[in-house]
Every structure is written in structure tokens, then in C-alpha cells.
Amino acid sequence: xxxxxxxxxxxxxxxxxxxxxxxxxxxxxxxxxxxxxxxxxxxxxxxxxxxxxxxxxxxxxxxxxxxxxxxxxxxxxxxxxxxxxxxxxxxxxxxxxxxxxxxxxxxxxxxxxxxxxxxxxxxxxxxxxxxxxxxxxxxxxxxxxxxxxxxxxxxxxxxxxxxxxxxxxxxxxxxxxxxxxxxxxxxxxxxxxxxxxxxxxxxxxxxxxxxxxxxxxxxxxxxxxxxxxxxxxxxxxxxxxxxxxxxxxxxxxxxxxxxxxxxxxxxxxxx
Numbered sequence: 001x002x003x004x005x006x007x008x009x010x011x012x013x014x015x016x017x018x019x020x021x022x023x024x025x026x027x028x029x030x031x032x033x034x035x036x037x038x039x040x041x042x043x044x045x046x047x048x049x050x051x052x053x054x055x056x057x058x059x060x061x062x063x064x065x066x067x068x069x070x071x072x073x074x075x076x077x078x079x080x081x082x083x084x085x086x087x088x089x090x091x092x093x094x095x096x097x098x099x100x101x102x103x104x105x106x107x108x109x110x111x112x113x114x115x116x117x118x119x120x121x122x123x124x125x126x127x128x129x130x131x132x133x134x135x136x137x138x139x140x141x142x143x144x145x146x147x148x149x150x151x152x153x154x155x156x157x158x159x160x161x162x163x164x165x166x167x168x169x170x171x172x173x174x175x176x177x178x179x180x181x182x183x184x185x186x187x188x189x190x191x192x193x194x195x196x197x198x199x200x201x202x203x204x205x206x207x208x209x210x211x212x213x214x215x216x217x218x219x220x221x222x223x224x225x226x227x228x229x230x231x232x233x234x235x236x237x238x239x240x241x242x243x244x245x246x247x248x249x250x251x252x253x254x255x256x257x258x259x260x261x262x263x264x265x266x267x268x269x270x271x
Contacts (some may be wrong), residue, residue, distance in 0.1 A: 076151035097135030100125040111148045114263040123178045168256040172245045186235040
């Protein structure tokens, strides 16, 4: 029997193709003893892109107008925007949610997150997927999306100004979680540098190079504030990061724009 078969596979098949296993319990120890209660079990063999997989999108929770309205009140985006996000989410879905690849496509389309940065995509998925499931739900995706790109009320600038500081703090918290791979509660230079490490050295990645330069400048400013700049083994705590974001103007601007994972830096600079 093939190894690694998933008996709880969420996919339905239009033309089941696989192997049939006959299960039975011999009545005696003899080789030719009859079996009691013979049972046949058909195991479907499939791959991620199998042509036998059908109606994958139907496995995602169906949304009604009331659901979109409820999510609109929860996340602050209009119901029409929520419906647009959900439509794209369904197209990327695998089973009951989206995997790392789907999340990367979603955030690249709507939140200006670099789609070529596999490490960032993996960390965003891991941080959101607290329970280690193979996919995340639409609600989980929207929660992450609203952290990266909070909603803006064009008719209430005072409310936007009031939410700017807590939104920036949330982005700084996300940055800390992305870098803190071992959940130690502290960040070293090596953990911070890996966020902007260029794995494909044969291709010049201008956006990531600029992001790396900005991040180094920001982190040096923070370490200098806490008299840790000259220590190569210095550790930065979450509280120190949040304090620096709230007190240093250009550090605040860097995290406010989410430049640590942005794809189009020129757009965010307005140059």
C-alpha cells in the first residue's frame, strides 16, 4: 500500500483513480483460511494539480450578503471590498482555505507585499497559522491583511489620525513576530538581517536591496538609542522596539508604511 496516504483528503473526484484495498480478518491461522466480513476500500491517488480534483472552491465557506456586512463591521472595509477580497480568496483556495502560495498571491495583489520573497511569505503564513493547519481561513487572512493595510475612512480624517499610532504599533508587532523565528522574545542582528537576505545572488533585486538599506538604518538608530550599537551580540526586545517606534520620527514612518515587507518602495516614498 502506498505510504503517506491521507484518508481525510478534502477533495472530491469526478473520476476516482487509484487502488482498491481488500481488508479481511482470517477465521483461522491457515494461509487459505476464509476471511470474515471482507471489505473493499478505494484509495484515490492525486496530486495538487490533478485533473481529477473538481469543485475545490466549493469547499470554502459560502458567504452571504449578511456575512459580508458582518465582516465589514469587523474589519472596517466596505462590503463590496470584502466581496472582492473573498472572490480572489476563493480562486486561490485549497480545501477550506489558502496555503502559503495563495496567501502570497493575495497579499501581493491587495497589500503590496513582495510576491517573490519566499521567506517573508512563509513567515507571514506561519505567524497567522498558529495551529499548524495546512491552510488558513478567510477571517485569518483578513486579520493579517488589515494589520498590513488598515482601512481608511475618507470621510473621517480625525478617526484616521487617531488610529494611525495603534496601526503602526501593530505593524511593528508583526515585524517582530516575523523576525523572531525561535520565539525567544528578543531579536539579534542575524535574525533581522535574514528578513532582507537575497537568496538568488545571480539576479539584482533592487527593491530588496533598498529595503535592506532602510532596515539597517532603522535598526542602527534603534540600537543607538538604547546604547547597543557597538555590541555585535546586542539583543532588541519587543518593548524596546515599540518604544522606538513611538519616539523616533523616521522609525515610526518606516513601520507606518510597512516598508519592511513592501514590494514597491518607490510608490511608498512618493518619489
